[in-house]
Amino acid sequence: MPVTRAPRRPARPAETSAVDEAQVQEVIRRGGSVAADLHPSALPEEEELDALKNVQLRLYESQIQEIDVIRKKQARGRRPLSRHAWLLQAIEEKLDRERQT
Structure with missing residues (x-):
């Protein structure tokens, strides 16, 4: 069975890699959110009433x-x-x- 090479991606033009530093700083200043902030149970106004707790159990x-x-x-x-x-x-x-x- 013949094996072929994967197709090559076209090279990116050099001008697209140049980004305005002011735009980069604006994105950084805006910040972001983490997955825990987006999860409904992580919101303080919607506290879980019956949260799971870890318990250590020692048995013989x-x-x-x-x-x-x-x-x-x-x-x-x-x-x-x-x-x-x-x-x-x-x-x-x-x-x-x-x-x-």
Whole structure:
């Protein structure tokens, strides 16, 4: 199979690369925005009521192994839930029980 070269782009004329310094400084002075500023949740007037928070959880190795055994039993031949999903499910079940009392 023959291989061909990629087509060459035409060279830019030298006069287009010369930019007025005053225009460059004006763009810099105007500034810009970052993606976080454009995201609706980043706006102070629209604060999130239920924001995600990171939590560090320390478990004994034996507890992790026990969780893994239970996860694999519940999977019944399918792919087991991740530990994270399993722990979230357990937390929700506990919260539901506590709400009912």
